[in-house]
Amino acid sequence: MLEQFKVSHDAAEFVQGDDLRNTVAGIFEKLGVSPEDSLLAADVQVLADLRGVDSHGVSNMLKSYITGYQEGSINPRPNWKVVRETPSTATIDSDRGLGTIITPKAMDIAIQKAKNVGLGMVTIGNARHLGMASYHAMMALEHDMIGICMTSCPPSVLPTFGAEPRLGTNPIAIAVPALNEPPFVFDAATSSVAVNKIRIAARLGSPIPGGWLAGEDGNPIMEESEAPEKVTLVPLGSNRELGSHKGYGFSCMVDILAGVLTGFGYGAVPGRPNFGHMVAAYSIEAFTDVGPFKVEMDEWLTMMKTTKPAPGHDRVLVAGQPEAEVEEVRREEGIPLHPDVADWIRDTCGEMGVPCLF
């Protein structure tokens, strides 16, 4: 997340992760979700907050989950089931269960399969919002496995040369364990930019950099512009010359693996249950010795971080490192919530008769 879009540190109210988690879990229980699933849903959101992935934390996601349960589009007690299975694969009908709750269960299955036969991969159809993709990928880490997660979202992104959205932001996450270094954790939308960044820029009245959006006719806007009312995203690479056909291709890959392959349709299918997910676990031991692998990951991560920086930059980052640094701070000093968000959570708890622990 770019610095200018972070919650101002001075203005924030700091809440301990455990307090936020238990408060949010209480709200989920009140919405009809089982106590165990409620804690899981809360854990996914709060880990995003702890790692500085505010776009997928409580302040950005909780409201839409509450609305989804209240309107009936998310099923609080889904009868999710494995509808097909092989030694290394499974396909899950999520029965409109929240992805933040069903996907960790799918990842458990993938990990077990990887333990048995080397790899595990599970697709999830008839699904709802995933939460932070890297949460699910990171579940593989403690098992000395590489974790993968993708989600096929409703359309908001134009294909290269196109004037109609056909693809979701379709993120890809991968987590790889190391020895003493924080794990490599990459988690990114395949669009040029996250829609939240546009919304925040609009709210702040900041200009939008070129390459973030398409104009109404569908062509990418390559100059700085004002935030539009209707946001249409372009794939990573912005335009054809800069490689948007590659971002478009990665997005398609996600739409197929986490959409078509679920058997429940892809992002742009009218009336499709609105998300499809895919998780995978690769046992490192299946390919090479775990000990030397982790040592080499430490070397590889250190090499990246010690790359000589270009002028104007203090250091080179590697995926998972900034998030690990934020997590260390926030586990100590708490999660900074915008005061309006903190108040909204308190009000929501008050209305629902749920104890707010901060």
Added chain:
Amino acid sequence: MLEQFKVSHDAAEFVQGDDLRNTVAGIFEKLGVSPEDSLLAADVQVLADLRGVDSHGVSNMLKSYITGYQEGSINPRPNWKVVRETPSTATIDSDRGLGTIITPKAMDIAIQKAKNVGLGMVTIGNARHLGMASYHAMMALEHDMIGICMTSCPPSVLPTFGAEPRLGTNPIAIAVPALNEPPFVFDAATSSVAVNKIRIAARLGSPIPGGWLAGEDGNPIMEESEAPEKVTLVPLGSNRELGSHKGYGFSCMVDILAGVLTGFGYGAVPGRPNFGHMVAAYSIEAFTDVGPFKVEMDEWLTMMKTTKPAPGHDRVLVAGQPEAEVEEVRREEGIPLHPDVADWIRDTCGEMGVPCLF
């Protein structure tokens, strides 16, 4: 490939694919490669030519392969072997065999494993140049499987904010079968642009668009510029604002899965055998019924292609479609070779005592 960089149709000499394949195979045999492997190596190069992926065809690759065999850096008779194996995975020591030859054998293993248990994934270390990544991924198609291929290359790409190359162009390919439509075949470097495009622009004296390269200090050049002598590539996304940290992350993913996970090191390890590869096959039947999957892929591909185009564009393309269109033409009228390239092949055949079939 951008239009201005294609071989001019009028100036070209047209050679039938079979003639080029058999000629190239003859050269490989003369270099000490077995007849069967020679045909395979030739097939990988010629399929690239047939599909219009000229960067990985005979004209761009053959010379370096000949040099590699002659200098002893590529082993013509590798004693490649599976050094570790599980029901769904294998790790191969390629014994310095050419990737174009070993990788199809690895893909055969991955496909067999996917038939047995749903998924197959094989890493290949101690390896040499892969050729066109999608060749290997596409091998899965006839088995009603999804194919994946990645390769961790020697460093030429800067990490975001960095001033030293740490990553290769690290391409990712995926092939997905359809029913009547050409298969989805995506194959792209995770760098902003292929180094060949810079070289060709330099040769033509054309300016380099902003966002393709870094300057000598490491910062991306975002304005049009002259082709430099020393080319340093930037990740897909060009700069941080446009999302280069995402291209950087995808490149890292490849460096781990096709590098560290091979047990033979990653791209930037000094003295590493110079490439590492990864192939995977996913059985569609393991997740969902093949028939409906292919029908839905046809619908999905048609949806992409019939997207309303933005002004200035005739149509929206989808990965694999332009290549399939070129392949149809070139299987008919032959592969257009630059006359200098055709002459060089004839001269090479003459020097080596190999029959040139055109």
